[in-house]
Amino acid sequence: MIKRFALRSWNFLASLQVTIVALVLLMALVVLCTLAQTELGTLGAVNAYMRSFLVWRQVRGLPFPLPLFPGGALVGLVLVANLTAALIKRFEFNRRKLGLWIVHAGLILLFAGEFATGAFQVDTRMAIEEGQTVNFLESYRQMELGLSDVTDPAHTEEYGLPDPLLRAGAAIRVPGTPLTIKVKQFYVNAQLAMRAAGDPPSMANMGVGANVKVTEAPPAASDKEVNLTSAFIEPVAGGTSYGTWLVSSGMGAPQSFIHEGRTYVLSMRPRRYYLPYSVTLKKFSHDIYMGTDIPKNFSSLVHLSNPARGEERDVLIYMNQPLRYDGKAFYQASYGKGDTLSILQVVANPGWLLPYISCALITLGLLVHFCITLFNAIRRRQLDGETV
Amino acid sequence: MKLSRLFTWLPGLLALAVVLATALPPGRVRGFDMDKFGRLPVLEGGRIKPLDSVARNALLMIRSKQGVRFEGRELGPDEWLLDVLFRPATADAQPVFVINDPDVLGLMGLKQTANRYFSFSAIVPHIQEIENQARAAQDLESAQRSRFQRAVVNLFERLVLYNQLENSVQLGDSPGLYLELQSIGTPQAAERTKSLAGAARFRILPPLPGQSQDAWQNTGEGLLAASGGAPPHPALVSLALAGAGYKAGQPDAFNQGVAELQGLTANLKPQALRRADSEFLFNRVQPFYLGMVIYVLALLTLFASWLWRRDLLQPAAFSLLAAGALVHTVGLVSRILLQGRPPVTNLYSSAVFVGWAAVILGVILERMYRKGFGTAVAASAGFASLIIAHHLAMEGDTMEMMRAVLDSNFWLATHVVTVTIGYSGTFLAGIIAIAYTLRKHLAPELDPATTRTLVDMTYGIVCFALLFSFVGTVLGGIWADQSWGRFWGWDPKENGALLIVLWNAVILHCRWGDYIREKGLMACAIFGNIITSLSWFGVNMLGIGLHSYGFMDQAFWVLAWFIASQLVLIVLCLLPRRFWAPGTT
Numbered sequence: 024m025i026k027r028f029a030l031r032s033w034n035f036l037a038s039l040q041v042t043i044v045a046l047v048l049l050m051a052l053v054v055l056c057t058l059a060q061t062e063l064g065t066l067g068a069v070n071a072y073m074r075s076f077l078v079w080r081q082v083r084g085l086p087f088p089l090p091l092f093p094g095g096a097l098v099g100l101v102l103v104a105n106l107t108a109a110l111i112k113r114f115e116f117n118r119r120k121l122g123l124w125i126v127h128a129g130l131i132l133l134f135a136g137e138f139a140t141g142a143f144q145v146d147t148r149m150a151i152e153e154g155q156t157v158n159f160l161e162s163y164r165q166m167e168l169g170l171s172d173v174t175d176p177a178h179t180e181e182y183g184l185p186d187p188l189l190r191a192g193a194a195i196r197v198p199g200t201p202l203t204i205k206v207k208q209f210y211v212n213a214q215l216a217m218r219a220a221g222d223p224p225s226m227a228n229m230g231v232g233a234n235v236k237v238t239e240a241p242p243a244a245s246d247k248e249v250n251l252t253s254a255f256i257e258p259v260a261g262g263t264s265y266g267t268w269l270v271s272s273g274m275g276a277p278q279s280f281i282h283e284g285r286t287y288v289l290s291m292r293p294r295r296y297y298l299p300y301s302v303t304l305k306k307f308s309h310d311i312y313m314g315t316d317i318p319k320n321f322s323s324l325v326h327l328s329n330p331a332r333g334e335e336r337d338v339l340i341y342m343n344q345p346l347r348y349d350g351k352a353f354y355q356a357s358y359g360k361g362d363t364l365s366i367l368q369v370v371a372n373p374g375w376l377l378p379y380i381s382c383a384l385i386t387l388g389l390l391v392h393f394c395i396t397l398f399n400a401i402r403r404r405q406l407d408g409e410t411v
Numbered sequence: 412m413k414l415s416r417l418f419t420w421l422p423g424l425l426a427l428a429v430v431l432a433t434a435l436p437p438g439r440v441r442g443f444d445m446d447k448f449g450r451l452p453v454l455e456g457g458r459i460k461p462l463d464s465v466a467r468n469a470l471l472m473i474r475s476k477q478g479v480r481f482e483g484r485e486l487g488p489d490e491w492l493l494d495v496l497f498r499p500a501t502a503d504a505q506p507v508f509v510i511n512d513p514d515v516l517g518l519m520g521l522k523q524t525a526n527r528y529f530s531f532s533a534i535v536p537h538i539q540e541i542e543n544q545a546r547a548a549q550d551l552e553s554a555q556r557s558r559f560q561r562a563v564v565n566l567f568e569r570l571v572l573y574n575q576l577e578n579s580v581q582l583g584d585s586p587g588l589y590l591e592l593q594s595i596g597t598p599q600a601a602e603r604t605k606s607l608a609g610a611a612r613f614r615i616l617p618p619l620p621g622q623s624q625d626a627w628q629n630t631g632e633g634l635l636a637a638s639g640g641a642p643p644h645p646a647l648v649s650l651a652l653a654g655a656g657y658k659a660g661q662p663d664a665f666n667q668g669v670a671e672l673q674g675l676t677a678n679l680k681p682q683a684l685r686r687a688d689s690e691f692l693f694n695r696v697q698p699f700y701l702g703m704v705i706y707v708l709a710l711l712t713l714f715a716s717w718l719w720r721r722d723l724l725q726p727a728a729f730s731l732l733a734a735g736a737l738v739h740t741v742g743l744v745s746r747i748l749l750q751g752r753p754p755v756t757n758l759y760s761s762a763v764f765v766g767w768a769a770v771i772l773g774v775i776l777e778r779m780y781r782k783g784f785g786t787a788v789a790a791s792a793g794f795a796s797l798i799i800a801h802h803l804a805m806e807g808d809t810m811e812m813m814r815a816v817l818d819s820n821f822w823l824a825t826h827v828v829t830v831t832i833g834y835s836g837t838f839l840a841g842i843i844a845i846a847y848t849l850r851k852h853l854a855p856e857l858d859p860a861t862t863r864t865l866v867d868m869t870y871g872i873v874c875f876a877l878l879f880s881f882v883g884t885v886l887g888g889i890w891a892d893q894s895w896g897r898f899w900g901w902d903p904k905e906n907g908a909l910l911i912v913l914w915n916a917v918i919l920h921c922r923w924g925d926y927i928r929e930k931g932l933m934a935c936a937i938f939g940n941i942i943t944s945l946s947w948f949g950v951n952m953l954g955i956g957l958h959s960y961g962f963m964d965q966a967f968w969v970l971a972w973f974i975a976s977q978l979v980l981i982v983l984c985l986l987p988r989r990f991w992a993p994g995t996t
Binding site: 137315 | 454455456457458614625627811814819822878881882885888889890892893894895896897898900901902903907910913916917920921923924926950
């Protein structure tokens, strides 16, 4: 009984019906995801439809969202399971099907690659001005409370408290310093305005924040909006409070205080990841076609310096030509400040090779299949010729 | 036997002879050598092109046609450009602005009538209001603009283009280039020269010896350089002569000025002149337009063959198709050579290429099966795609320069070409399925062998389309990984390509599992048309993503109608034969 059920399930799992239903579902998801991009932005739509197991929708009148559709991850898993089962069950290792076998194995790898990307890819960026040397990457989405010890003009010591730690009421010791940061209030996104006469007093009593009115705002939904992450914080050291400050990614002016002769600059900035090597921008070029503003090429000539590995070299990063180094790829992504600032997108994706391997496999499989078909056709024709 | 064989090839040969005849230079217009003028090279939009291309593209954008009817005569693009440059008062009176939107007409206090063409002079009184409305709309993203806002922005852009052209050689209200040359150094002249240098649409003065290769100047810049003490650019004097001659109606002076300009350019930039010459010839022959006409003839001949003398007319239709394919191919190759790029660089060229690949496949099918269906399908595919291309040409220069990230001949040649062939295949399968559907309901009797052939063709083409669209999509992923750091980004255009791959895979798996047979396969193939059209054009209408290189407005309704027609065809395909005549099934 159980055996029969298992056999039937196995047959079902390996069946073509499942393939077809999954492919059609995937098509529907692709259409939905594409349409949703106008509203949610690319990342939002992909997370909602493709990288989720179920697509959730808030139905009016119900307090909780309902799963309305299988998500891309689920359909992908089903397809992979179906493919694997079919490979084992139907394409027993026979020479005639060898090509198709390789093609489908390649397809499984392609899905695996997309799963790996969804799970492990980290996108960061590196913004460098001409002549500047940078040894850190910046997160696109996470923020941190930055503390820069600028006492020594030759060398700035950097400390960062990532935003997950910054909850209202938290008191965070900053490792390596005598400081503790008390978080009075934290906003993922906020609107800042100058305080008007009738507004209640600001929570901040130090720095520019005393004159700023902060209103909480919903987190940015689309790719184009940017969160103005803000917080009211109070640095404390050795029992002394240095007052309450407003820090926000929307404010540029530096604010600092001095503790025991050391000057600390406060800022809310994109979360930084420090690298064991540094990159200097020697020259950024933005070429246009003569007499137009159509861009012809963007390129950054950078100097890569990695003392630990004794590497000192110049690299030209340009369109379709990233620098691959240290498991990361550095792409020319954007620019600014009158063509003196270059922004590189930095992608770390441990699965980046998978699609390449899978493509090679699929191409090979198609070739093999083609050759086998051709060979069979020729042989059949020869046989026909002999019988005539 | 031999005679009838000759007869069957005659239509094709005749068509080719007509094409060759269009390459012959036309006579002078009112004694003016328009031909020589149109060949003069200028720098515009980042590339060297003949003035003829500037004129044609501008006229296509402003008027949606390559000519103007004025005072009972058809003006060609070169003559129109000459009027704009040297006789602005005359040009302003010519009805060149096509306005279809009723609200835009209403803004100008006009009712919608049969006359859709308006002169610049007629628009001038409302120009401030148009500008205000357009500026307000330009602050919105194109996807969020209303129909009226899109139309008014479009009109405003055309007015700007017209204004730039009018101020490209001399200011619209200039007394002429001669006087400008003489008044160099006076304070008013400096002011005028500066605005001329800023407004000009194209650069007509070739770089002098010792200047950089790209240092083409417009007349304003040339005059500025002269006011700085340098001797005036020699081309300025010839241009002044030509302009004065044209304005005064003196062909001899005009022709002499143009000949001098040509001689100067031949000395300074011989390659630019050669390039412009080739493009000028390409413009005059209009191979894609002629190809379109020949495809229609092929289609009509084939239809006729089903009624009368099939033995003669079917091969005759094939000879016309072959002639059309040849002209189409020559046009495609000329574009590749002129641009120095692989065949597909923008939406326009993708239409030309999709059609071309479908035609070639159709020709092969016809040689294999010889049933006439290959000809029908190829001719309709060729005609349809060239008509689409014809409409897309109104967006501007079809040989525009490639934006930075797209500037990669390797990827354009591999990814873009492969994906586009995948589009062609999917469309071709869909067109065969449509032919199958129409035949099923219209043909007096069905020969099972032909039905079998149609099904085989469709199946084979779907396999072909799956192969190419899959390989093309994956190559696109690799390109994206090289340039943006991700193999797959779920960008709308990528999703569109993926949909085609998935759909072709669905069709084949259904066929292999025997879930669909003849009718089902055909209906699925027609549905492939919908998916391909959405992926090709629909994603451009979303106006998001990295690939939305051409945002189109009117195209939306065309697409909606196309999809509706395909749905009707799918229903027809699934209905039994002669369902409308009970008792005859």
